[in-house]
Amino acid sequence: MRTGPGRxxxxxxxxxxxxxxxxxxxxxxxxxxxxxxxxxTGWMLKALVSERRTAIVTAPQPxxxxxxxxxxxxxxxxxxxxxxxxxxxxxxxxxxxxKGQAGYVEQRDLWGVEVGETLP
Numbered sequence: 109m110r111t112g113p114g115r116x117x118x119x120x121x122x123x124x125x126x127x128x129x130x131x132x133x134x135x136x137x138x139x140x141x142x143x144x145x146x147x148x149t150g151w152m153l154k155a156l157v158s159e160r161r162t163a164i165v166t167a168p169q170p171x172x173x174x175x176x177x178x179x180x181x182x183x184x185x186x187x188x189x190x191x192x193x194x195x196x197x198x199x200x201x202x203x204x205x206x207k208g209q210a211g212y213v214e215q216r217d218l219w220g221v222e223v224g225e226t227l228p
Contacts, residue, residue, distance in 0.1 A: 129220030163220030173211025
């Protein structure tokens with residue numbers, strides 16, 4: 109991450125965590141201004157920002173990953189800070205996959221998808 113949209117701007121942060129979600133808040137040519145889950149903002153090359161949707165658990169306690177939206181059967185649990193891939197969202201629920209362990213979680217417990225956002 110850099111302080112401005114160009115290689116001549118100093119680096120401000122080095123991300124090493126795979127699939128960490130970021131929110132694109134601005135664009136300039138091949139650069140994207142992004143915000144991370146901690147609120148840090150800066151500029152990254154477009155090529156370094158993946159199209160793959162990911163999210164991080166922000167709830168203060170482990171969340172239940174259910175077999176279907178609003179289902180009663182708990183398939184897995186995900187601890188605060190766990191990062192996973194999001195493939196669909198609707199009705200306040202998102203399909204959340206953590207290294208092959210997938211289930212539906214309440215959208216409000218994730219950072220990386222907006223509450224009410226619908227994904228195919």
